[in-house]
Amino acid sequence: MSALLQTEKLTKRYGALVVTDDVSLEVQAGELHAIIGPNGAGKTTLINQLSGELAPNSGSVRFAGKDVTATGINGRARQGLLRSYQITSVFDEFTVRENATLAALGTQRHAFSFWTSLLGDSKALAAANEGIAAAGLAAHADIPASALGYGERRQLELAMALAARPRFLLLDEPMAGMSVQESAAVVTLLQSLKRKYTILLVEHDMNAVFALADRISVLVYGKLLVTGTPEEIRNNAEVRAIYLGEEEVVA
Amino acid sequence: MRMSLRTGDLVPVTLLAGLALLPFAAAAADEPFFTAFFARVLIYAIAATALNVALGLGGLVSLGHALFLGLGMYSVALPAHFGIANGWLHLAACVASCGVVGLLTGYVSLRTSGIAFIMITLAFAQMGYFLVVSLKQFGGDDGMAIAAASEFFGFSLGSGNAVYAVAFCVLVALTVWIARLRSAPFGMTLRAGRQNARRVASVGLALPRYQLAAYVLSAVLCGLAGMLLANLSAYASPSSMSWMVSGELIVMVVLGGMGSVFGPFLGAIAFLGIEEVLKAFTEHWMAVFGLLILGVALLGKAGIAGLLARSNRSISAASKGVKAPLLAESGVRP
Amino acid sequence: MTFSLLLAQLLNGLQYGVLLFLLAAGLTLVFGIMSFVNLAHGSLYMLGAYAAAVVTGATGSFALGVVAALATGTAVGMLLEWAAVSRLYRRDHLDHVLATFGLVLFFNEVTRMIWGPQPLFVTLPEALSGTIEIFGFTYPAYRFLIIAVGLAVAVGSSWLIHRTRVGMLVRAGSVNPQMVGALGVNIRLLNAMLFALGAALAALAGAMAAPILSVQSGMGEAVLITTLVVIVIGGIGSVSGAFYAAIIVGLTDTLGRTYLPLLMREFASRDIANAAGPALASMLVYLLMAVVLAVRPQGLFPAHKG
Numbered sequence: 001m002s003a004l005l006q007t008e009k010l011t012k013r014y015g016a017l018v019v020t021d022d023v024s025l026e027v028q029a030g031e032l033h034a035i036i037g038p039n040g041a042g043k044t045t046l047i048n049q050l051s052g053e054l055a056p057n058s059g060s061v062r063f064a065g066k067d068v069t070a071t072g073i074n075g076r077a078r079q080g081l082l083r084s085y086q087i088t089s090v091f092d093e094f095t096v097r098e099n100a101t102l103a104a105l106g107t108q109r110h111a112f113s114f115w116t117s118l119l120g121d122s123k124a125l126a127a128a129n130e131g132i133a134a135a136g137l138a139a140h141a142d143i144p145a146s147a148l149g150y151g152e153r154r155q156l157e158l159a160m161a162l163a164a165r166p167r168f169l170l171l172d173e174p175m176a177g178m179s180v181q182e183s184a185a186v187v188t189l190l191q192s193l194k195r196k197y198t199i200l201l202v203e204h205d206m207n208a209v210f211a212l213a214d215r216i217s218v219l220v221y222g223k224l225l226v227t228g229t230p231e232e233i234r235n236n237a238e239v240r241a242i243y244l245g246e247e248e249v250v251a
Numbered sequence: 252m253r254m255s256l257r258t259g260d261l262v263p264v265t266l267l268a269g270l271a272l273l274p275f276a277a278a279a280a281d282e283p284f285f286t287a288f289f290a291r292v293l294i295y296a297i298a299a300t301a302l303n304v305a306l307g308l309g310g311l312v313s314l315g316h317a318l319f320l321g322l323g324m325y326s327v328a329l330p331a332h333f334g335i336a337n338g339w340l341h342l343a344a345c346v347a348s349c350g351v352v353g354l355l356t357g358y359v360s361l362r363t364s365g366i367a368f369i370m371i372t373l374a375f376a377q378m379g380y381f382l383v384v385s386l387k388q389f390g391g392d393d394g395m396a397i398a399a400a401s402e403f404f405g406f407s408l409g410s411g412n413a414v415y416a417v418a419f420c421v422l423v424a425l426t427v428w429i430a431r432l433r434s435a436p437f438g439m440t441l442r443a444g445r446q447n448a449r450r451v452a453s454v455g456l457a458l459p460r461y462q463l464a465a466y467v468l469s470a471v472l473c474g475l476a477g478m479l480l481a482n483l484s485a486y487a488s489p490s491s492m493s494w495m496v497s498g499e500l501i502v503m504v505v506l507g508g509m510g511s512v513f514g515p516f517l518g519a520i521a522f523l524g525i526e527e528v529l530k531a532f533t534e535h536w537m538a539v540f541g542l543l544i545l546g547v548a549l550l551g552k553a554g555i556a557g558l559l560a561r562s563n564r565s566i567s568a569a570s571k572g573v574k575a576p577l578l579a580e581s582g583v584r585p
Numbered sequence: 586m587t588f589s590l591l592l593a594q595l596l597n598g599l600q601y602g603v604l605l606f607l608l609a610a611g612l613t614l615v616f617g618i619m620s621f622v623n624l625a626h627g628s629l630y631m632l633g634a635y636a637a638a639v640v641t642g643a644t645g646s647f648a649l650g651v652v653a654a655l656a657t658g659t660a661v662g663m664l665l666e667w668a669a670v671s672r673l674y675r676r677d678h679l680d681h682v683l684a685t686f687g688l689v690l691f692f693n694e695v696t697r698m699i700w701g702p703q704p705l706f707v708t709l710p711e712a713l714s715g716t717i718e719i720f721g722f723t724y725p726a727y728r729f730l731i732i733a734v735g736l737a738v739a740v741g742s743s744w745l746i747h748r749t750r751v752g753m754l755v756r757a758g759s760v761n762p763q764m765v766g767a768l769g770v771n772i773r774l775l776n777a778m779l780f781a782l783g784a785a786l787a788a789l790a791g792a793m794a795a796p797i798l799s800v801q802s803g804m805g806e807a808v809l810i811t812t813l814v815v816i817v818i819g820g821i822g823s824v825s826g827a828f829y830a831a832i833i834v835g836l837t838d839t840l841g842r843t844y845l846p847l848l849m850r851e852f853a854s855r856d857i858a859n860a861a862g863p864a865l866a867s868m869l870v871y872l873l874m875a876v877v878l879a880v881r882p883q884g885l886f887p888a889h890k891g
Contacts, residue, residue: 051453073452082453089450091443102439107455111436112464115428118439160454312679359875362882366616366678367821370813371878377810378871385864494806498624498686505683538694544687548680549672 003062004029004168004198005050005081010059012045012222019045020056021222027168032190032199034209037219038242043202044086046219047172050200051083052076064167077107080167084157086176086202092146096137096156099145100128100163107164131163136189151182158189169199175208187211210234218242259559263513266520267423274415287411287483292523293418294479299503299515300425301472306501307510308438309465310445312369314497315356315376319470321383321492322348323477328487329389331399338401338408345474352379353470357463373494383489394488401482408482418479422516425472430512441465442510502544508556517555589722594843595836600728602835603735607790608812609819609827610742611783617822617888618758619776621670622678624685626787626812627805628692633658633788634795634804635696638705641795647710651792658788662781670780671773689806696802704799731793738786739828746824755779756888811838814874820884829886834870841869 003026012020019042027033037043048054050061052073060069063081071079091099101118104127105111119125132141135158140148145156154174161169174190175183187208193199194212203209209216209230216233218225226236233239270289277285298320305311326344330336356375360368384392400409408414432438444451444458451458481487490496499522507518525543529536612626633654641650665688673680708714709727716723746752754775758765766772791805798804811834819830846862853861877885 074455074457077453077455089447091446091450093446098439102443103454105436111440111456111461113436115431115435117434118436164455312682314682359878362878366622367817369622369678369682370817374810374814374871374874378868381867382864385867501682535694535698537690538698541687541691541694545669545684548684548687549669
């Protein structure tokens with residue numbers, strides 16, 4: 001089993017505050033790996049260092065065997081490391097299809113094309129349509145993103161990541177702000193993606209995490225406390241202590 | 252190739268058709284003034300279209316585009332001063348100078364954003380202005396008359412009609428291209444950058460590269476307008492490089508409708524038209540004009556193209572009785 | 586290259602620098618805190634110069650002229666802020682550029698309407714039109730006054746910003762404007778006061794400059810652009826940055842214009858030196874800005890640390 005993504009002694013400091021503390025994490029190819037932890041544990045900062053938005057103070061990030069610590073977001077995206085955002089971030093003026101096609105084109109080629117329409121690029125369009133279908137947005141493909149509802153915008157985020165033909169999906173709280181039904185739909189969707197893509201999922205929704213994850217890592221105060229299967233984590237005394245009173249771990 | 256005509260486009264297209272016929276009408280009525288006046292309108296429409304690539308599509312507020320207008324003018328004036336009338340050489344000088352200066356100033360300016368970017372483009376244009384003014388042997392403050400018009404294989408731009416014809420063709424060609432560019436990957440990347448710069452990187456694109464390319468492209472096209480202007484007025488002067496002119500170009504782009512296809516054309520007509528009308532009423536027309544511009548800024552920026560787009564219905568959709576989505580097609584910011 | 590020439594040019598550079606500081610101080614705060622692009626700042630400078638020229642001409646007292654300039658700057662600044670600027674804070678910079686561009690055209694034309702296109706001149710009172718002697722070297726007394734006034738404003742603004750509550754709000758605002766508003770501070774009043782203060786300083790600069798430059802329509806634009814260069818070099822939002830950058834720019838420009846042509850004559854033929862010298866000198870400040878930007882885009886003395 002090979003690690004598709006791994007970090008080694010990743011550290012990030014803001015002045016005297018250590019937000020990411022010597023984190024050595026690895027995600028196996030093909031697995032769905034979840035990161036959980038109480039609020040303020042530094043999950044988003046960690047994700048930002050994995051996607052390339054934030055540079056660590058020390059430590060390294062390796063993707064598919066290559067050191068990508070110095071590579072920027074667009075470089076990592078082009079290598080297949082795609083991410084979705086906790087606070088939905090899409091191109092509001094463009095339609096769903098245009099959003100997805102841009103994502104498909106940007107990660108596969110370049111955009112120095114000055115005459116043929118973006119949607120006229122058959123390869124990119126095909127990838128975009130696949131991503132849109134997989135994310136369940138096929139019925140809304142020609143609607144501008146600004147007209148979508150909240151849940152649909154989250155789906156668009158996912159569609160864009162999928163259209164880019166990723167090898168690795170970094171999902172930052174995909175279920176944030178969703179109702180019970182909407183969350184259930186996302187869980188089903190992620191189930192369908194499980195074997196096809198390697199997924200690193202940051203989530204608070206414990207039902208979803210325990211239903212989906214192959215392995216779970218627990219982050220507390222920037223430090224990686226423990227990594228294990230859902231069973232191991234569920235039975236881990238330290239983890240229960242952290243979460244006691246915060247969330248009921250569903251059996 | 253998808254270029255549907257919408258009702259909102261009928262106005263500018265009709266205007267363009269009218270302008271195609273104008274020089275003939277003007278010649279028949281023996282009023283060459285109109286040809287010269289509208290040639291200027293066409294030239295400024297080209298300059299505004301050029302700015303639209305950087306500003307309308309890319310969101311780059313450049314207060315320094317008059318610099319490129321000036322470079323274009325002087326790439327005719329200087330060779331002509333030394334007896335060189337070959338239009339192709341003028342063109343080469345124009346493209347080279349605007350390309351290089353655009354690349355250098357664009358690179359430095361794009362290291363900043365927001366307010367700083369605006370001010371730096373302004374400062375660079377001012378630098379160019381002072382440089383030209385200080386070159387006393389080439390007219391300095393007063394500018395210089397252009398000894399010979401650009402000649403392309405025997406076709407000379409020496410007459411108002413010739414400049415008009417070329418300007419018209421260039422404007423039409425540019426407008427068609429911009430219509431395509433908007434929806435092409437390059438244009439879409441720029442527009443994406445204007446909406447959500449952070450997100451562009453995460454779809455794999457290095458936005459700064461595309462912005463620089465847009466800036467340089469915009470500079471070269473603006474230079475072309477300068478070349479035509481030099482031939483039309485047979486004069487090159489630093490006053491067309493002042494930052495006021497840069498401001499006027501911005502007003503034209505915004506007035507017409509930022510990022511839209513016909514916006515710069517409509518904006519140039521409206522701007523220069525209002526200027527002429529006001530001049531007829533009072534010699535202090537600039538005060539009124541200034542307040543009008545202030546009013547435009549306070550009221551909002553959909554522009555003339557935006558107003559026309561509100562009445563948009565795709566012609567085919569209308570025949571099916573279906574209302575087409577407004578915002579996505581018109582490409583105008585809500 | 587005599588010593589007294591060097592000293593004179595150093596003082597001239599310092600004098601130009603403090604004038605730039607008067608303009609830059611207000612503008613950098615407006616840029617940094619309200620994120621408002623005010624191209625009409627040069628117009629406020631112009632209005633101050635006109636006020637000083639007109640009142641000094643009418644009353645014979647330059648002091649009254651300066652007071653008139655301050656009053657005019659404050660009044661016009663407050664009016665503009667209330668009528669137009671405050672409505673534009675939430676809009677993007679393009680709207681600011683358009684609005685203030687329109688104002689520039691308006692003010693330039695209004696001054697032409699009232700006083701015509703010919704420049705106005707200010708005759709200084711006896712007391713100020715003499716020279717002062719230091720180290721056996723004479724320098725115009727008035728220019729010393731400008732330097733003194735400028736330094737006084739610099740000291741005063743430093744005190745205001747570092748030792749008063751308002752100053753603390755200003756410093757906080759230049760780092761995090763939204764937070765200051767969220768703290769319950771009457772941000773609208775603070776903004777209005779800041780804008781008016783900047784306008785008053787600009788008008789003061791205009792009044793001080795009036796006796797040594799010609800007062801005419803459009804005089805604000807050239808100095809505005811140099812002020813923008815100062816702010817970019819110093820760092821947007823930083824008043825201390827504006828001060829240091831203003832002095833640097835003032836000295837660079839003045840010394841450059843004096844010595845660069847001389848220097849060029851050492852290396853090139855007379856003809857080339859005479860042509861290129863002034864050209865290069867006028868570009869010097871912009872080249873400086875380009876270098877600073879290439880190396881440190883946030884400016885030399887930025888408001889936030891790190």
